[in-house]
Amino acid sequence: MGCVSSKQLKRDKGYEDPNILAKETTFSVNEVEALFQLYKKISHSIIKDGLIHKEEFQLALFRNSNQKNLFADRIFDLFDLKRNGVIEFGEFVRSLNIFHPDTPMAEKIAFAFRLYDLRGTGFIEREELKEMVLAILNESELILSDDAVEQIVDQQADMNEDGKIDFEEWKAFASKNPALLKNMTLPYLKDITMAFPSFVLNSGASDEEL
Known part of the structure; x- marks a missing residue:
């Protein structure tokens, strides 16, 4: 998996400078760029607008966009820092940082x-x-x-x-x-550029299942 240039990232909706996000989180610049690829996959899984909607978040977590789950609903609400009903890339990275193994x-x-x-x-x-x-x-x-x-x-x-x-x-x-x-804690976040599994809290799904 190659890294994505900043110019390419800027063309995508919800872009935020990986250098800024890396300074504010445990992730390196390369890891932030890798997370953007994951973000794009989730944000285009149902509604192809480059933003993560609750149904897409549910699908990424549980492979079922219609499954009602209190835990997933609460996680989505806390990721949605702007309270506008969608998760933007910066919100995704900053919130996902909580789940990094090195986060206190x-x-x-x-x-x-x-x-x-x-x-x-x-x-x-x-x-x-x-x-x-x-x-x-x-x-x-x-x-x-x-x-x-x-x-x-x-x-x-x-x-x-x-x-x-x-x-x-x-x-x-x-x-x-x-x-x-x-x-x-999501152990794979420690080596996000080495291993790139699907964003499933319980793990076990391949990228193709997203």
């Missing part, structure tokens, strides 16, 4: 807190946590019974028993249950 765990924990705070209140309500835990477990290899999830939420998350989880409680909870942050 503290940043992953903070992102996950925003992911779980469904109503944007600055707290994670108990039911929000349970709903998101079940959604993530459903997309991972982990299988826990409802009783086990209830026990985790009741005994470890809401430490002051006020019915909601603040950020400090979340940090302590996430530290005790690192498996819940499993989907916050």
Whole structure:
């Protein structure tokens, strides 16, 4: 896979200078250019306008644009930094940086807190946590019974028993249950120019399936 020149990138909708994005993220310039190829593939999978729509994001994650998934919906909302219903290239790179193996765990924990705070209140309500835990477990290899999830939420998350989880409680909870942050890291991002798999959180799909 060859690198794409800046002149070619500028002709594409949603272009943002790879040098600027590289300075703001863990990615190198070459890796940003490789990510642009991935971005273009996703952004032309359904609506060929060079922007990633929710249906295309769903397709990239789960190979099914109609599958309703709370985790995917929340990830899309957090990637959509401008809140305009689409993901532009700069948003894609800056947000994807959270999932890089070299991104500090503290940043992953903070992102996950925003992911779980469904109503944007600055707290994670108990039911929000349970709903998101079940959604993530459903997309991972982990299988826990409802009783086990209830026990985790009741005994470890809401430490002051006020019915909601603040950020400090979340940090302590996430530290005790690192498996819940499993989907916050995509190992292939460490060698994006060496290996170029499809953008699937659960992995396993070939590029042709996108």
